[in-house]
Amino acid sequence: MTRTKIILIAVVGLLIIIQLIPLNQTNPPIIQDASAPSDIKLILKNSCYDCHSNETEWPWYSRIAPGSFLITRDVVEGRKHLNFSEFADMDAFDSTDIADDILEVLEEGEMPILPYLLLHPNASLSDSQIESLVDWANTLYSH
Numbered sequence: 513m514t515r516t517k518i519i520l521i522a523v524v525g526l527l528i529i530i531q532l533i534p535l536n537q538t539n540p541p542i543i544q545d546a547s548a549p550s551d552i553k554l555i556l557k558n559s560c561y562d563c564h565s566n567e568t569e570w571p572w573y574s575r576i577a578p579g580s581f582l583i584t585r586d587v588v589e590g591r592k593h594l595n596f597s598e599f600a601d602m603d604a605f606d607s608t609d610i611a612d613d614i615l616e617v618l619e620e621g622e623m624p625i626l627p628y629l630l631l632h633p634n635a636s637l638s639d640s641q642i643e644s645l646v647d648w649a650n651t652l653y654s655h
């Protein structure tokens with residue numbers, strides 16, 4: 513067997529083996545969905561919910577390693593920072609914190625993250641959508 517063939521077989525074997533690694537691609541129950549006006553909700557669902565809610569859509573390619581590792585990590589990390597499905601026991605401190613964080617990522621244009629936008633170009637926020645989200649985030653301070 514040539515060297516190239518051995519390497520090829522090893523790579524294919526590895527790709528098959530990593531498919532067997534279990535992933536935490538679950539959608540836990542919705543504890544309390546964030547309340548927001550319907551136009552805001554639409555933007556959040558379209559651009560943020562895949563990583564910041566328990567209503568993640570897991571497309572076929574999200575199941576295939578090694579890309580699945582990156583996608584799963586983004587969802588797990590995203591939910592940890594902000595989960596619109598678990599807005600139930602937000603006290604005044606939390607909501608101030610969340611408003612700060614949301615305003616910051618909007619200002620910096622950090623969200624949605626780039627790899628996601630490459631796969632979901634429609635999730636990109638327009639200037640007017642950013643403006644609406646900023647106005648909404650500012651209302652969270654009074655909660």
Ligand code: HEC
Pocket residue numbers: 556559560561562563564585586587589590593594613614615616617623624625628637
């Ligand atoms: C593809 C997954 C993904 C999408 C879609 C996404 N985010 Fe995130 N978000 C993350 C990850 C991962 C983190 C944590 C790591 C980081 O800050 O980069 C995060 C962090 C955050 C944080 C916390 C930042 C901080 O400083 O703690 C906020 C707020 C946030 N995202 C808001 C949003 C909003 C608003 C949208 C929609 C416009 C959105 N995200 C879309 C993955 C995502």
